[in-house]
Amino acid sequence: MSSSPAKRWEIDLTELEFMDSAALSMLLIARDQAHTRGVEIVLTNPRGRVRQLFDLADIPAMMAIEERERP
């Protein structure tokens, strides 16, 4: 019998150009809410200033971030 795969919700940030620390707080709250439902939130393709903000705020240590090829 195989176990079902863990659920993942992806948030595609490809088109996002700007965010601030208040939005980071909301992402982290969403991460915790999802976790209680057995779901992992994955942030994909943060670009430019959004990626810079993530690095400054140490987000890569707290949330899954992945780069994806665009179809």
Add this chain to the structure above:
Amino acid sequence: MTLAAPPPTRALLDAGRGVAASALAAACSRLGVRVPDDGEDWRRRGVPCLLVSADGEVELDAGLKPPYSGYYEWHPGLPMAVSDACIDAVSQGGLAVSMTTARAYGLQLAAIFAGALAWRLELAEAMAADIEMALQEAVANALVHGNLGISSEPRGDAAGFRAYCATIDDRLADPLLAARRVEVFGVPVPGGVKVTVTDEGLGFELNRELAREALVGEKWGRGLRIISGLARRVETLDGGRRVEMTFV
């Protein structure tokens, strides 16, 4: 007996939408600024001039473009208190904005000011982007934690975040808190620009807050760390009611 020469005019205030020139002149009579005389060609003389208006975003935008050097929100129901720092900023070739918390909250003040400053001082695109990100954090801190006196600590979960937003609405409905000013200045310095944000709250101690951010490290309180990572130098003055960020 010799009469002292009058001090040179350091800056002018021009009446915009919603402001009668006579009311503005009367309010300015005790300050080191004045309104232009009838027919005075201040644009040609190069005296820096702030646009004074009760209007919001449109006049803010106009005040940050030539021939003006800044925007001062005012109407006869508000005290007229153009700060020395405001006059200093425009006298040094910079830009200045002074507005109430009620007006500034909900405006994209950081983006508007950073864009205008970059254009005026011909800043590199990367520096302009850093200024906008840092200013977004500094202005939010000044408005919410400074002028509205709200701690960010309740934002631990979704219910806490909703309560935090409700507290912001409650405090904005308090006319005394809503009338507190936030001021933003940008002045050229060798190789870059110094951007200053002031508020009328209780202030804070920069190093203590940075240490606290590093300790709690979770869902709130990253603004100062972000500012420190973007600006070459960050200083707090006036007990933390004035944050100066230097970008080079």
